[in-house]
Amino acid sequence: MTTPTKTARRRPAGAAPPPSIGSHFQGYLARLRGGDMGALPVLLGLLVLCAFFSIIRPNFLTAGNFANLFTQGAAVVLIAMGLVFVLLVGEIDLSAGFASGVCAAVLANLLTLQGQPWYVATLAAIATGALIGLVLGFLVAKVGIPSFVVTLAAFLAFQGVMLLLIKGGTNVPVQAAPIVAIENRYLPPLVGWLLAAVAVTGYAAAQLLRHRDRSARGLVTDPLSVVLLRIGGLAAVLGAGVYVLNLERSLNALISSNRGMPVVVPLLGVLGVALTFLLSRTAYGRHVYAVGGNREAARRAGIDVDRIRISVFVICSSMAAVGGIVAASRFSSVDANTGGSDVLLYAVGAAVIGGTSLFGGKGRVMDAVLGGAVVAVIDNGMGLLDASSGVKYVFTGFVLLLAAGVDALTRRRVATGNR
Known part of the structure; x- marks a missing residue:
């Protein structure tokens, strides 16, 4: 009778043998052929963009410009991280940009006009973001108003709130050292x-x-x-x-x-890891994906769908508040344009370009980071080329359309393969 080896004793009966590098690589190629591209398209796009700008403008690859990429793109990446949660359940938040501005205005008012400590102002700004998300989520999940309509209304209303908070459009300085240090130290x-x-x-x-x-x-x-x-x-x-x-x-x-x-880099890292853990290693994260994949099936499985839908708006607006604080740090002030202009478009673009699906059920926090890197590289590179705003917007829009097209084709290919 043959004595079983140590390896055989540890492996349950009928278990597959440990995979090799070759079989792992073959499996990866099979997933690519099946339409599961993962982060490959955005990584290739990022490499192409970096190569293009470095050839046209050699100063693109300098240490100073590398640091600028982090400070320029930090606020957009933080807002995009929160938008990933909303997009995962098949919703949209058009107010995230101006929500970040409102929270930044709360911060500036408490710091400069009320003389509150920086930590009190910071907590109040984040709490304002959470409250905004709670209201938006309630209107979407409980009242039944489409998220597009609710957040579009909030997009318009928050511009008025900004003007009221900063007294008709004045520039409110932010001078608290810990806040200023985030983007400038x-x-x-x-x-x-x-x-x-x-x-x-x-x-x-x-x-x-x-x-x-x-x-x-x-x-x-x-x-x-x-x-x-x-x-x-x-x-x-x-x-x-x-x-x-x-x-x-x-x-x-x-x-x-x-x-x-830059001080903002560890902040991005900590929040990215925390939100990634929340999505990939907790029951809550599995419920978010389930609701985004099939809302009715999730409901029948016992998941509180309304609670999940409300919570993703809370997370989104809270991250928008953090993004607003970072934006206030970068400019050391808050005005009526904080969180406006192209902030929302870039944040949504970052999430989608990174690989988060607009149809729900597919996406990661890392998508916001990778997509945000692409947006920051485009913005930074176009600035070095002295390109006009029109050229920059057209180029960014083309990249966003290309990313959405890749997502649509991928979903179609996966659906075809599963038939």
């Missing part, structure tokens, strides 16, 4: 390296623990070599990013040094 180089090390260590621990648990249960999992490649890839990307951001960007370092990671 940099972390010491050593802190940047420590944060990168913490991020890589945390990601590695999560990936390896997940691989071990799935392997122990006999579930399908990626090869360990693939997991290690992911960890190494993240370490390389973060290491390169921190290295570039730690380069001296000041024209005269003797007078003032300009090195280090």
